[in-house]
């Protein structure tokens with residue numbers, strides 16, 4: 454007999470829940486906004502107000518090294534040995550707390566200026582064309598492989614001033630996956646070891662680039678990072694810091710934008726009336742991008758480590774606990790977004806979503822990401838093409854992950870209407 458579902462009937466370890474967690478989120482928000490998930494040994498926070506509380510209280514909920522808490526038990530020794538043979542990871546922006554976070558953030562803001570972001574407009578449009586034309590000419594293909602993965606990586610490569618030929622871009626993807634893969638929380642020991650090896654390869658590649666820029670400075674972000682003074686410390690970043698900083702720019706600039714592009718195109722393929730709506734105005738396209746971010750946030754759950762015993766919404770959380778703030782759940786909270794489950798290209802407060810984070814860690818690349826999303830969605834909408842999921846070639850599928858909503862394939866068929 455069917456019984457009404459309850460929050461305890463769902464598990465984030467279930468691939469079906471990972472790919473479509475929204476029913477689980479409804480139960481979480483209603484029944485248990487701060488929920489102890491025994492299966493992943495983590496507190497889950499799901500309402501908009503509580504998500505903001507956690508993000509804003511950085512003295513209690515820490516980001517420092519949060520990504521290194523999840524290591525497959527069978528891989529610990531080998532991973533530690535591999536890591537010891539390279540430069541140690543330095544907690545940079547997203548994986549750091551004040552006061553060092555503030556110093557790195559100030560340093561980054563001086564380099565990643567609004568002028569530099571504005572100037573990227575001239576680069577993003579041509580990259581979109583470069584990827585769009587062949588994709589259309591061959592009548593479609595795997596949108597993730599051919600468009601959603603290369604666009605953000607080519608953009609971030611231009612920003613950093615590093616090569617962006619297809620072979621090197623494929624390497625960036627590999628290294629980016631190696632950084633983010635362990636965060637999925639559901640990988641084998643072999644994968645974990647493979648990722649640690651890839652990070653060593655990443656380091657070797659960028660040590661050469663950094664040394665080259667030291668000898669032959671250029672007008673690029675890497676040269677500026679090398680020359681920038683760490684605020685309040687009267688020194689420049691050392692090799693370990695530079696490697697961690699570049700790694701974070703590469704990953705932050707790549708993965709999330711890729712997944713948002715994929716989720717948006719999937720919606721356009723599944724709901725052709727949306728494509729029609731986007732043709733009406735640029736504002737519609739911009740709002741569509743916000744609604745994709747809101748309803749399909751690529752980071753579904755950000756992690757924090759609890760530094761001191763605390764109580765959140767009446768629930769005691771001991772020091773040392775992990776908290777997963779489900780942005781994906783907060784973004785559909787009816788108290789903020791009326792009819793929150795629905796994508797509405799005319800929604801007035803679409804931009805109030807939490808997909809770029811909140812407070813001191815608010816995404817530094819949000820304007821650049823918005824530029825890429827707008828430019829890509831507008832190009833497909835304006836083309837007048839019919840877009841369909843190509844089920845025969847493999848349809849679409851997701852990376853197994855506790856924390857990301859991440860398409861890894863999206864086969865599309867394009868046709869002139």
Ligand code: HEM
Pocket residue numbers: 516546547548558609701702705706707709710713746751752755807808809810811813814815816817818819821822
């Ligand atoms: C759709 C695309 C993107 C999404 C959804 C996104 C989301 C986020 C989120 C949620 C955070 C906060 C993490 C936390 O609080 O733990 C963040 C931080 C950050 N993002 Fe993005 N991001 C995107 C694109 C980009 C791009 C294109 C860049 C740069 C090229 C970038 C650079 C950064 C950096 C440097 C941080 C760290 C800021 C800090 O900790 O002070 N992001 N991003």
